[in-house]
Amino acid sequence: xxxxxxxxxxxxxxxxxxxxxxxxxxxxxxxxxxxxxxxxxxxxxxxxxxxxxxxxxxxxxxxxxxxxxxxxxxxxxxxxxxxxxxxxxxxxxxxxxxxxxxxxxxxxxxxxxxxxxxxxxxxxxxxxxxxxxxxxxxxxxxxxxxxxxxxxxxxxxxxxxxxxxxxxxxxxxxxxxxxxxxxxxxxxxxxxxxxxxxxxxxxxxxxxxxxxxxxxxxxxxxxxxxxxxxxxxxxxxxxxxxxxxxxxxxxxxxxxxxxxxxxxxxxxxxxxxxxxxxxxxxxxxxxxxxxxxxxxxxxxxxxxxxxxxxxxxxxxxxxxxxxxxxxx
Numbered sequence: 413x414x415x416x417x418x419x420x421x422x423x424x425x426x427x428x429x430x431x432x433x434x435x436x437x438x439x440x441x442x443x444x445x446x447x448x449x450x451x452x453x454x455x456x457x458x459x460x461x462x463x464x465x466x467x468x469x470x471x472x473x474x475x476x477x478x479x480x481x482x483x484x485x486x487x488x489x490x491x492x493x494x495x496x497x498x499x500x501x502x503x504x505x506x507x508x509x510x511x512x513x514x515x516x517x518x519x520x521x522x523x524x525x526x527x528x529x530x531x532x533x534x535x536x537x538x539x540x541x542x543x544x545x546x547x548x549x550x551x552x553x554x555x556x557x558x559x560x561x562x563x564x565x566x567x568x569x570x571x572x573x574x575x576x577x578x579x580x581x582x583x584x585x586x587x588x589x590x591x592x593x594x595x596x597x598x599x600x601x602x603x604x605x606x607x608x609x610x611x612x613x614x615x616x617x618x619x620x621x622x623x624x625x626x627x628x629x630x631x632x633x634x635x636x637x638x639x640x641x642x643x644x645x646x647x648x649x650x651x652x653x654x655x656x657x658x659x660x661x662x663x664x665x666x667x668x669x670x671x672x673x674x675x676x677x678x679x680x681x682x683x684x685x686x687x688x689x690x691x692x693x694x695x696x697x698x699x700x701x702x703x704x705x706x707x708x709x710x711x712x713x714x715x716x717x718x719x720x721x722x723x724x725x726x727x728x729x730x731x732x733x734x735x736x737x738x739x740x
C-alpha cells in the first residue's frame with residue numbers, strides 16, 4: 413500500500429509539505445501542489461477516507477507550546493492552563509521548543525496536520541505572520557508573549573508598564589546605577605520590558621547604555637554567576653531588576669556571600685511573586701500578576717474558537733502589581 417512517505421520520496425518534497433497539499437493548506441506553492449499531483453498519478457495513491465474523517469473531527473486536545481518545563485514560571489503557567497482547559501473539557505499535551513525556532517516550526521506543523529484542535533503559544537521567536545504562514549486557518553492563541561494581536565488572540569501581562577513601575581520606584585529611592593536582567597532579549601516580551609526600563613530612565617533624565625542590561629539570565633545559577641561577577645568589581649549596580657524571583661534569589665545569595673548589604677547597598681526586585689520570595693532573608697520584593705485569570709480567559713477563548721465562532725482577534729493586557737518587601 414502506498415503512503416504519504418512514498419509521495420514525499422517521488423515528489424522530492426518533505427512529508428509535512430505533502431501533508432499540507434493533501435489537506436488543502438492555504439499557504440502552499442503551486443509548484444508543490446503540481447509535484448504532489450504528479451506523484452499521486454504516478455503511484456496511484458489513495459487517501460484513507462476514514463482517517464481523514466477522524467482527523468477533521470475535534471479531538472478535544474489542546475497543545476501547549478513552552479520553551480521549557482524546567483522553569484518555575486512556565487511550570488506554573490502550564491499548570492494553570494492545563495487546569496483551565498480541563499474544566500472546559502479539553503485535554504492538553506505539552507511541547508517544549510528549547511528556545512529553538514526549528515522545534516517551534518515542528519509543533520506548528522503538527523497543528524497544521526490537525527493532530528490537535530488548537531495550540532497555545534507561551535513563548536515564540538517567530539512573528540505572528542510567520543506563525544500564520546505555518547498553521548494556515550488552524551487555531552493559535554498567544555499567551556504570555558507580546559505579539560501585536562493582529563492575526564491571533566493574545567493574552568499577556570503589560571510587561572512594559574510593570575518594568576517601568578519597578579524602575580521608577582528604584583529611581584525614586586535614589587538608585588541610579590541600575591541593571592536589567594533579561595532571558596532571551598530578542599523576544600517581543602523582553603523587548604517590552606526593555607522599553608519600560610528605557611522609558612523610566614528617560615523620565616528621570618538618565619542616559620541608557622547597553623551595559624545596563626544582561627541577556628540570558630534565567631535561573632538561580634545564572635543569578636549566582638552574575639552576582640559573583642558584579643559584586644567582586646570595584647563598582648557595582650545599586651539596583652537590580654530581574655526576570656524572575658529565582659534569578660533574584662541567586663543574586664541575593666551572591667550579595668550576602670560578598671558581604672553586600674541588601675537593601676542599603678543594593679536593592680533587588682524579582683518577577684512572578686513565587687513563594688520562594690516569601691521565604692528569603694530578607695524577603696524579596698517582586699512583581700505579581702493575575703495568572704489564574706489569564707489562564708481562565710485563554711480557556712474561554714479556545715472554546716470560542718474551537719466551536720467556530722467568528723470573532724476578530726483580540727489582545728488582552730493584564731496589569732501587574734509591584735510588591736514591596738525587604739530587598740528594596
